[in-house]
Amino acid sequence: MKVAITGGGGFLGWHTRVLIRALGWPEPALLDRATLAEPAVLADRLCGVDRVLHLAGVNRGEPAEVAAGNVAAAEALVRGLRRCAQPPKTLVYANSTQAGNGTPYGDSKARAAGILADAAIGCQFVDHRLPHLYGEHGRPFYNSVTATFCRLIADGGQPEVREDRELQLVHATDAAAAMLDAPPTGSWDASMPVLRIGVQALADRLLSLAASYRDAEIPPLPDRHEVRLFNSYRSHLFPARYPMPLVRRIDQRGELVETVKARGGAGQTFCSTTHAGATRGEHFHLAKVERFVVFRGRAEIRLRRVGHHQVIRFSVDGIEPVVVDMPTMWAHAITNTGPGELVTLFWTNDLFDPYRPDTYAEPVAEVAAAAV
Structure with a gap:
């Protein structure tokens, strides 16, 4: 077309x-x-x-x-x-x-x-x-x-x-x-x-959406308009309000970090390991809310608004876990910049549907597109 x-x-x-x-x-x-x-x-x-x-x-x-x-x-x-x-x-x-x-x-x-x-x-x-x-x-x-x-x-x-x-x-x-x-x-x-x-x-x-999200909590997202209103609000926070710090609790047994507190609705959590120098992502979403939290290793998260040139970069480290929620309609990727294995937790607000994944390939380091 x-x-x-x-x-x-x-x-x-x-x-x-x-x-x-x-x-x-x-x-x-x-x-x-x-x-x-x-x-x-x-x-x-x-x-x-x-x-x-x-x-x-x-x-x-x-x-x-x-x-x-x-x-x-x-x-x-x-x-x-x-x-x-x-x-x-x-x-x-x-x-x-x-x-x-x-x-x-x-x-x-x-x-x-x-x-x-x-x-x-x-x-x-x-x-x-x-x-x-x-x-x-x-x-x-x-x-x-x-x-x-x-x-x-x-x-x-x-x-x-x-x-x-x-x-x-x-x-x-x-x-x-x-x-x-x-x-x-x-x-x-x-x-x-x-x-x-x-x-x-x-x-x-x-x-109400803003009040829930102030401490990195995900508000209730029961329908398409609530998701899109939340994404609209988040677009006005990015990139100045990110990364968002997380509370890390340490005792003699080890450490605990609350990574996702979602107030209702569906969701999916998964964890990945990434070899040194490898990259995951290079795509964008139209509606999906997606959260990245690095637990072990060092990484760089890169984002670029689709149709624009400027690339936003966040350096993150598992020593001090932080939240970076991917804004919709921004290409994003995460690269292991450390010498060892990278362990990352990902959370999305909906269950993955292979027939309607809401994931569209797009390199972050785009060359050809004209900025507007």
Whole structure:
């Protein structure tokens, strides 16, 4: 499946690119502002593409800027489509449930949809009206109230609820799956399952997750939205709050370290040995919560956010056990850097399913991907 994306550097764009990586599809063509401004260049990039996802838009700013920005982005894409010798098969628009609600944002989204629909001659037009999106690495005070609350709580603050109303939340990966018409799996759901929750209830739920996790305890994770809210919160802690220290108790019999205290829900624990110089991992997860604890030997844990260049490194030693919980959508690996055998405990929040493992090969030291 050949995909082209406008707004690929944004919140939804990043989740879409990560999902494409998990699907094993070719890297999407990213249609940035410079490309949109050149109809001939844009037409060339669109030629022969199976699916175009128009995610670019403006949802914050001065009312006139918001209104003009959404319409201008649609018009720019249309100019390229009209010059394209081999138009894409499907044009998908990331619209909003607020479309046509009388606000500059809502009315401009509705107008943009009309512009795109009129230009979709010879290809299928899909208008996805998305509700509030949440997920890992949302931009606080811009993308969603969930991202704002997560950031405030991560920084030790308290969310302020000015208007308590019901929200309809969809995880960004599920929205991406719907727009890509991705095949179903346990890691995403193209039906976009919705979490209906009040603003105050959302704040309370995130505060509860944070309170449990403050001492490295895993909070109850009974359903997909609870897992994804927890992962969204954890993304605002990484990497500054890691590694997390563990209490080591020593007496005449030996040592004891409490590595995982999970407050309900399924889970799986396993232990591995790794020879000197060997590496485990080199993959990422979309939803799985995974914990690393080294008990014997020395190791380096390396992580890189998918689609980015920067590699985060943690040196760990079994003499002082610590917790490093892998953030979702980050490639990660652990290498034995000591002279002897490395003993590591791993814990995940779900039981391993070989048919739906939620594990996608990705080297940490990526060379080819473009940072955004």
